[in-house]
């Protein structure tokens with residue numbers, strides 16, 4: 409048996425068209441153009457690719473997209489001043505600070521300086537707390553995209569055994585919160601976990617978010633399980649650059665019931681969810697009803 413592919417690109421096309429529909433409605437009915445600002449500090453070449461894709465898709469959806477590229481040696485005070493300016497700009501509804509930041513900057517402090525209502529990454533402590541208590545939060549894009557694909561693929565998730573490998577603030581922890589909210593039985597595993605293989609083997613839903621190329625082999629996967637591979641790792645193989653996930657796809661695809669490919673899985677949904685969160689933020693700030701199908 410070969411696993412079904414969970415087509416992130418197709419999910420993202422659907423979500424982006426819903427986003428574009430809401431943008432058109434906001435423009436026509438309310439004379440509002442949703443605006444997203446992306447801030448990039450330094451010139452990490454991989455980051456620049458994401459920023460470019462985000463920028464292009466923002467414009468394609470009919471939104472206003474603004475990019476701020478700052479030199480690597482930007483001071484914390486200058487970055488905070490830019491955030492302050494974006495916080496008070498009525499044409500900007502979403503702010504994303506591309507991570508990781510250069511080491512001399514305090515990322516926690518910078519993120520918590522973003523107006524929580526504009527925090528489309530959902531990384532501000534207020535949004536983290538709202539998510540953890542089941543309130544109306546901005547939900548981090550990658551876990552949100554994963555949950556949308558899981559619901560789309562499995563329907564009701566309640567009672568399922570979910571294992572999240574990885575405990576980052578960006579993916580692992582918020583992913584676990586979302587699965588718990590959908591009534592899964594959730595385990596968070598990480599680098600100190602003993603007997604990771606047998607913990608993975610009990611998962612009906614396995615989310616891999618560790619950032620280590622192909623570390624989860626097929627024989628750690630329960631037959632028929634749904635596997636969400638968050639990893640995007642660049643490796644050299646046969647003298648070529650290649651993109652691989654945290655799951656060893658070739659062995660996993662023989663065991664799993666369904667699996668997200670890399671590329672074309674979680675990545676495209678992350679960007680689509682960023683646009684969706686920007687619309688959600690825009691509607692909330694204008695007191696408009698929560699847009700259907702863009703959030704939880």
Ligand SMILES: Nc1nc(=O)c2c([nH]1)NC[C@@H]1CN(c3ccc(C(=O)N[C@@H](CCC(=O)O)C(=O)O)cc3)C=[N+]21
Nearest residue numbers: 458504505506507508529640671672673675676678679
């Ligand atoms: N504040 C912040 N928020 C982020 O969401 C954020 C960030 N910082 N820093 C960097 C990471 C990385 N990230 C990706 C999103 C989409 C793809 C994506 O669409 N990847 C394509 C392939 C792209 C390629 O070919 O390189 C795919 O998986 O199919 C990849 C990576 C968001 N990040």
